[in-house]
Amino acid sequence: MLRPYDLGATQWYVLYHLAHDGPTMQRDLVQTLQVERATLSAIVSVLVRKGFVEQVSDRVDQRQKLLRMTAAGTKLWNELPDLAVIHDVAFDGIDDAAIAATIQVLQTATERLEKLTDRI
Amino acid sequence: MLRPYDLGATQWYVLYHLAHDGPTMQRDLVQTLQVERATLSAIVSVLVRKGFVEQVSDRVDQRQKLLRMTAAGTKLWNELPDLAVIHDVAFDGIDDAAIAATIQVLQTATERLEKLTDRI
DNA sequence: ACATTATTGTCAGGTGGCTAACAAACTGAA
């Protein structure tokens, strides 16, 4: 669905957050997207190159950069299709209890594995 | 766990299959690993470069290549730690019914999404 | 027999992850 717009999934996700939450510090997006600093750096640089996002250095703390959608970015965002259909196709009509169980199992497993890798 | 051996996850997985099922046609591994031809080609070339795997052209069908572990590959394989602990850490003690539900939900969702992308 | 089609592997180029190492900027304690 994003291919006609030459957008990758994570690029879309950055735009999504900027569209919904407004301008955001790059370092906060690292937490939100659960991605490494370096990874986000690369993704943002692509969006900047394409002209959809601006990086503005903070006045007080010159290390931090504020990410803001450009006019072109907003225009693109409004043209994009609604990706919610993906979620619908995947999960519509599936038993709620089964979905709850799935979330629980995956969350538990993830937490355990994170603890394991912390120890290593 | 694999880092000390300079092995990526998929590289390990290829060795795993060669160790358990013996020499295998590259094109069959594509099915097993559920990965694109081009992706496997790259991974195999890394293993060949490292000297753990050999690629032998088939006598009858010269397009096909048989993958076989080298002596160095077998030696490495025997030194590798058992990765089953990962599965254990993640899922031990979790309710069997919950795990069954999880598998069911994810399988259904995956099938539906595959059908969707087939149509697109 | 020959042309078309299908299969297999590779190459090129892109996305998106990671770690390690670095520079610049800020913070805080001696």
Add this chain to the structure above:
DNA sequence: TTCAGTTTGTTAGCCACCTGACAATAATGT
């Protein structure tokens, strides 16, 4: 005040995934 430590972003280099295009080789149909 200065200097060590922390935070933030970038760069470089790797792995693993993808698509699209290509070459070589089989297989098939006329």
